[in-house]
Amino acid sequence: MLVYVLRRLMIAVPVMVAISLGAFLLMNAMPGDPVDRWLASGGNTLKSSPAALQSEKQRIRSQLGLDLPLFYVSLASWAHPDTLYKVTNAKKRIWMGRLLENSGNWAAVERFGHAAWAYAEGVQHSEQGEYLKKRLSRIVQISDLSEMRQHLDSLYGKASNGCLLSTDLCTHQVIFLEAFDNLASGSQWKTWIPWVHFHRENRYHRWLFGDGNWWTGKGGTHSKGLLRGDWGWSIRTREPVGSRLMGRIGWSVFFTLLGIVLALAISLPLGAWMARKANRSFDRWTGALVLLLYSIPVFVAAVALLMLFANPDYFSWFPVAFFDSDRLPPQASTWDKLLALLPHLVLPLVTYIYGAFAFLSRTIRIAVIEVLPANFIQTARAKGLSEPRILFRHALRNALLPVVTILAHVLPAALGGSVLIESIFSIPGMGREMVMAVGYRDYPVVIAIVTLSGLFSIIGYLLADLTYAWADPRIRLSKTSA
Amino acid sequence: MTARPSSTLANQSPWRLRRKYFLRASSARWALIILAVFFFTGWLAPWLANDQPWYIQLNGEHYYPAFSTQKVYTTPEGEVLRLAETDWKRLKFESVIWAPIPYAPGKTDRWNGYLNAPYKGPFDAQYFQHPAAGKQALSWRFRHWLGTGRNGEDVLSGVIHGTRSSMGIALGAMLMATLVGLLLGSLAGFYGDNRFRWSRGILLGVALGAFGGFFLVFGRKAWHWSSAEAMENETNWGWGLLSFLLLLILGGVFGKASEKLGRWWIAPVRLPLDASMLRLLEVFHAVPHFVLVIALAALIVTPNWWSLVLVLGITSWTNIARLVRAELFRVRELDYLEAARSLGLSNGQLLWRHALPNAISPSIVAIAFGVGSIILLESGLSFLGIGLPPDQVSWGQLIRSGQNDFSAWWLVVFPGLALLFTVLAFNWIGEAMRDAFDPRTLPGSKRVTETTEEEVIQDIQS
Numbered sequence: 001m002l003v004y005v006l007r008r009l010m011i012a013v014p015v016m017v018a019i020s021l022g023a024f025l026l027m028n029a030m031p032g033d034p035v036d037r038w039l040a041s042g043g044n045t046l047k048s049s050p051a052a053l054q055s056e057k058q059r060i061r062s063q064l065g066l067d068l069p070l071f072y073v074s075l076a077s078w079a080h081p082d083t084l085y086k087v088t089n090a091k092k093r094i095w096m097g098r099l100l101e102n103s104g105n106w107a108a109v110e111r112f113g114h115a116a117w118a119y120a121e122g123v124q125h126s127e128q129g130e131y132l133k134k135r136l137s138r139i140v141q142i143s144d145l146s147e148m149r150q151h152l153d154s155l156y157g158k159a160s161n162g163c164l165l166s167t168d169l170c171t172h173q174v175i176f177l178e179a180f181d182n183l184a185s186g187s188q189w190k191t192w193i194p195w196v197h198f199h200r201e202n203r204y205h206r207w208l209f210g211d212g213n214w215w216t217g218k219g220g221t222h223s224k225g226l227l228r229g230d231w232g233w234s235i236r237t238r239e240p241v242g243s244r245l246m247g248r249i250g251w252s253v254f255f256t257l258l259g260i261v262l263a264l265a266i267s268l269p270l271g272a273w274m275a276r277k278a279n280r281s282f283d284r285w286t287g288a289l290v291l292l293l294y295s296i297p298v299f300v301a302a303v304a305l306l307m308l309f310a311n312p313d314y315f316s317w318f319p320v321a322f323f324d325s326d327r328l329p330p331q332a333s334t335w336d337k338l339l340a341l342l343p344h345l346v347l348p349l350v351t352y353i354y355g356a357f358a359f360l361s362r363t364i365r366i367a368v369i370e371v372l373p374a375n376f377i378q379t380a381r382a383k384g385l386s387e388p389r390i391l392f393r394h395a396l397r398n399a400l401l402p403v404v405t406i407l408a409h410v411l412p413a414a415l416g417g418s419v420l421i422e423s424i425f426s427i428p429g430m431g432r433e434m435v436m437a438v439g440y441r442d443y444p445v446v447i448a449i450v451t452l453s454g455l456f457s458i459i460g461y462l463l464a465d466l467t468y469a470w471a472d473p474r475i476r477l478s479k480t481s482a
Numbered sequence: 483m484t485a486r487p488s489s490t491l492a493n494q495s496p497w498r499l500r501r502k503y504f505l506r507a508s509s510a511r512w513a514l515i516i517l518a519v520f521f522f523t524g525w526l527a528p529w530l531a532n533d534q535p536w537y538i539q540l541n542g543e544h545y546y547p548a549f550s551t552q553k554v555y556t557t558p559e560g561e562v563l564r565l566a567e568t569d570w571k572r573l574k575f576e577s578v579i580w581a582p583i584p585y586a587p588g589k590t591d592r593w594n595g596y597l598n599a600p601y602k603g604p605f606d607a608q609y610f611q612h613p614a615a616g617k618q619a620l621s622w623r624f625r626h627w628l629g630t631g632r633n634g635e636d637v638l639s640g641v642i643h644g645t646r647s648s649m650g651i652a653l654g655a656m657l658m659a660t661l662v663g664l665l666l667g668s669l670a671g672f673y674g675d676n677r678f679r680w681s682r683g684i685l686l687g688v689a690l691g692a693f694g695g696f697f698l699v700f701g702r703k704a705w706h707w708s709s710a711e712a713m714e715n716e717t718n719w720g721w722g723l724l725s726f727l728l729l730l731i732l733g734g735v736f737g738k739a740s741e742k743l744g745r746w747w748i749a750p751v752r753l754p755l756d757a758s759m760l761r762l763l764e765v766f767h768a769v770p771h772f773v774l775v776i777a778l779a780a781l782i783v784t785p786n787w788w789s790l791v792l793v794l795g796i797t798s799w800t801n802i803a804r805l806v807r808a809e810l811f812r813v814r815e816l817d818y819l820e821a822a823r824s825l826g827l828s829n830g831q832l833l834w835r836h837a838l839p840n841a842i843s844p845s846i847v848a849i850a851f852g853v854g855s856i857i858l859l860e861s862g863l864s865f866l867g868i869g870l871p872p873d874q875v876s877w878g879q880l881i882r883s884g885q886n887d888f889s890a891w892w893l894v895v896f897p898g899l900a901l902l903f904t905v906l907a908f909n910w911i912g913e914a915m916r917d918a919f920d921p922r923t924l925p926g927s928k929r930v931t932e933t934t935e936e937e938v939i940q941d942i943q944s
Contacts, residue, residue: 011761011764014761015761015764015765015768018761018765019765019768019769022765023769023777026777026778026781027777027780027781029709029710029713029781030709030710030780030781031709031710031711031714031781031783032709032711074704075696075697075700075701075704076701076702076704077697077701077702077704080704084704084705090709090711090712093705093712094705094712094716096705097703097704097705098705101702101703191702192702194693194694194697194701194702291906291909291910291913292902292906294909295854295902295905295906295909296898296902297858297861297862297898297901297902297905299861299862299865299878299881300881300894300898300901300902303881303884303885303894303898304894304895304898306885306888307884307888307891307894310888311888311889313888313889320888419772419773419776419862419866420772420862420865420866423866424885431773434773434776434777435776435866435868438776438777438779438780438868439867439868441780443780446777446780449773449777450769450773450774450777453768453769453770453773454765454768454769457767457768457769457770458764458768461768
């Protein structure tokens with residue numbers, strides 16, 4: 001048994017690492033600039049002067065770890081510097097990257113690129129006419145070298161006396177032409193040689209271990225690291241992700257557990273009874289009804305329930321919005337709070353139950369049908385036990401084993417997975433948080449939820465397998481022979 | 483005249499028997515009918531529900547706007563009709579044939595919706611504004627049979643076009659999931675951990691090819707994958723994939739050639755296909771499907787049909803892979819396969835011609851259930867507003883719009899019913915197939931394995 005547990009654990013750890021790694025690497029590629037979203041989420045705290053805004057952006061960038069490379073290893077070409085990721089503007093980064101692909105000389109690309117980009121931005125804010133602006137700022141859209149040469153030639157004229165368009169262009173003439181000459185004479189072949197870069201400091205490392213000493217955690221300024229319980233910052237709410245999720249997880253667990261328990265209370269007797277009446281009209285009709293229920297999408301059922309029972313046109317029995325303890329008078333007792341909470345629970349619970357109940361009763365029916373022909377049932381019958389007693393005491397007990405496995409699979413899935421129900425009934429749980437995080441592209445929260453739900457699933461599966469191995473000796477026995 | 487062989491059990495192929503048993507279930511027959519209706523509705527949606535007429539006669543000229551790819555018409559008077567913008571119902575024609583549902587999805591009908599009176603129900607009085615006579619009751623031909631949305635969008639037209647997106651996306655995603663699942667599952671199940679061997683030369687060649695391909699597609703243009711936008715706009719995925727595969731094959735060929743170099747290069751290396759596939763399966767399996775799907779959907783800059791097919795497809799292959807693997811574990815030990823092997827057939831032939839056809843039936847059942855669940859996933863995504871873009875109608879989106887006003891029940895009920903029947907039909911088909919494929923139902927055939935519990939144990943073992 002111990003060997004079995006250890007073996008399972010040894011498999012679970014790499015899977016967990018793979019999930020967190022995959023989630024981290026993928027979600028960091030979310031479109032858009034996280035710094036802009038961070039600034040936008042704060043409302044009216046925008047800095048007045050451009051310089052102040054720049055330094056604020058820089059601060060956020062380092063707080064979120066965006067000034068670091070993504071991972072320990074990166075594959076690039078020989079010409080590729082390991083500093084391109086530091087170009088923060090995505091458009092500029094892509095443009096400079098393409099220039100580099102065509103030239104191969106990073107120093108020249110860097111010099112030319114920064115100068116041209118700054119110049120083109122300056123032109124946009126200047127008093128020039130629209131046509132001129134368009135022409136002058138085209139520099140930063142060209143990545144083909146011969147096209148760029150033509151464009152520069154046409155700007156400056158064949159002889160270098162062409163400062164006719166704007167005096168500002170003249171001051172940039174030297175740097176443009178010189179840097180471009182270097183750029184064009186670069187060693188393009190270098191871009192065809194693979195080069196592996198290693199980064200000791202990177203985002204993944206910081207996410208896992210924090211930016212201090214990786215073992216003791218001392219000396220960190222921005223993050224303590226996941227291993228010390230720090231999940232990073234939420235971009236949408238500017239809160240630590242960990243504490244934000246801590247407040248959400250309770251509702252999800254509450255609803256899932258209560259829903260499953262209630263669903264089991266209905267589906268155990270129903271499933272067993274359906275199995276006893278297998279292929280007779282009771283079984284057929286209930287089976288059809290259950291399949292019908294199972295096929296109604298959860299969100300359709302939820303909206304329909306709200307329309308019917310939380311609508312002044314029909315039955316205004318239950319509230320639409322979820323429970324908000326702030327609405328109650330401050331002197332309200334716990335009992336009052338519970339009483340006020342109750343009507344908010346009914347519709348969500350009904351939705352939770354019906355989906356799980358349909359699935360569970362079908363599973364239980366099949367499991368009991370498999371058990372019923374067994375010898376010990378015949379024995380029980382021969383002893384003269386009553387039929388319900390045989391069914392519920394003997395058959396159901398032995399049929400519970402697959403149900404245990406399914407429960408262990410259902411629980412972790414529901415923990416992160418009741419996304420739709422939570423969104424519809426505005427229950428402040430993990431699923432709703434996930435939807436809001438995805439809507440805002442709040443990637444630290446998405447990474448945390450994906451990793452957490454993976455962790456819970458793996459623990460759940462582990463428990464299920466252990467229960468199974470503990471209950472069914474064949475598994476342990478056949479393991480040694482395999 | 484030779485007598486036709488009578489249909490005895492002996493000359494009936496298992497597939498013919500399965501089809502017979504499948505069609506015997508009345509639910510399966512109903513499901514097929516329902517699905518056929520939905521399929522053709524979706525297929526013909528642009529012609530069934532369209533605000534552009536099928537046929538018009540204008541100043542003696544004949545036009546077929548709904549069937550035409552021509553986007554702009556100029557009438558002899560010089561009036562320009564733009565298909566997408568023209569309010570066709572305001573125009574005077576000599577003769578006209580409207581589409582059965584003369585409304586396009588998502589288009590505003592300002593007299594039966596919009597600011598003054600949003601949401602018209604199926605039974606409410608509906609109006610139109612006659613240029614001369616003013617407000618008049620709408621004739622039955624132009625009635626919104628299933629009501630309208632906030633801005634007068636026709637619900638029936640939305641449901642019809644929603645069928646198109648739901649069915650299209652679900653079938654596409656399932657096709658992709660099936661291909662991936664069959665490939666990975668059969669490799670893992672047939673070869674297991676011990677049977678797949680490559681010589682060191684080939685292995686090195688392929689590894690080098692993969693490295694080179696990765697470098698060409700990603701490494702050389704490292705700035706591409708700095709963000710999803712860049713990956714979507716900059717990377718040429720078609721060429722990337724092609725050059726990657728080419729380099730892979732090239733590496734394999736060079737590797738094969740390198741076997742001539744000496745003993746060291748020929749030595750076989752065992753590749754644990756089964757174990758690696760299982761780890762991958764576990765990673766996908768551990769994250770709840772819907773959470774995984776919405777996390778991946780967040781990476782997409784401009785969602786469309788293809789991106790949804792991709793996201794739903796690469797997350798739905800696990801069931802099929804698992805089932806094919808488990809079946810192949812059973813089949814590959816059977817005697818007939820041993821016999822075929824002794825005839826000198828190659829591994830590929832054994833797998834493709836002999837093992838897979840006998841291992842595929844559980845995954846066909848899984849495909850039927852899978853399409854239903856993908857439809858649910860897709861409409862769930864659209865319901866949350868992270869699926870298709872707002873200008874493309876889908877069932878989930880209609881239901882979402884019903885959430886804004888609880889008195890507009892028709893916005894939830896009709897798309898909900900369409901969703902329910904589609905999913906139900908796929909579930910019925912799945913159930914009927916499962917019964918028909920069960921060896922216990924085939925007369926004259928012996929049961930090959932014990933029941934599912936064995937498989938469960940097998941799964942936990944591995």
